[in-house]
Amino acid sequence: MKPSFIIENATAQDIPALIELLAVLFGIEVDFKPDFEKQKKGLALLINHSENGVIKVAKDPQGKIVGMVSAQLVISTAQGSPSAWVEDMVITESHRGEGIGKSLLNEALLWAKSKGATRAQLLVDTENKPALGYYQHLGWETTQLQARKIFI
Numbered sequence: 001m002k003p004s005f006i007i008e009n010a011t012a013q014d015i016p017a018l019i020e021l022l023a024v025l026f027g028i029e030v031d032f033k034p035d036f037e038k039q040k041k042g043l044a045l046l047i048n049h050s051e052n053g054v055i056k057v058a059k060d061p062q063g064k065i066v067g068m069v070s071a072q073l074v075i076s077t078a079q080g081s082p083s084a085w086v087e088d089m090v091i092t093e094s095h096r097g098e099g100i101g102k103s104l105l106n107e108a109l110l111w112a113k114s115k116g117a118t119r120a121q122l123l124v125d126t127e128n129k130p131a132l133g134y135y136q137h138l139g140w141e142t143t144q145l146q147a148r149k150i151f152i
């Protein structure tokens with residue numbers, strides 16, 4: 001059966017739809033708050049610096065964006081190679097369970113691998129039980145590390 005969506009790289013024209021998806025995601029994750037201007041700036045930075053990051057989008061047959069994921073490269077001293085930092089994984093509620101998330105993640109990981117990455121990591125909100133189960137189902141391993149943040 002042919003998928004009812006296509007995966008491609010986001011463009012600047014996609015930014016308004018991506019901001020809407022981020023609002024959905026940030027409504028789930030208590031550490032983040034939607035801020036149109038900040039999200040617009042961040043998305044543009046990723047799209048305009050495609051050598052170090054990518055935003056993959058899923059579009060339905062009418063061309064509407066129904067999901068997204070971003071990946072950025074960092075250098076891993078543990079791996080001795082680039083590593084991919086995966087963020088902003090969100091699918092519209094009406095399209096969850098269709099394989100879109102798995103396809104988006106696979107495409108982001110293929111992009112990272114093509115850039116020399118040998119590992120990928122992501123953060124999951126500890127209260128988001130569906131996301132925790134989803135990543136476990138896909139084979140993402142938990143670590144002993146815990147995220148910290150500070151604004152500079």
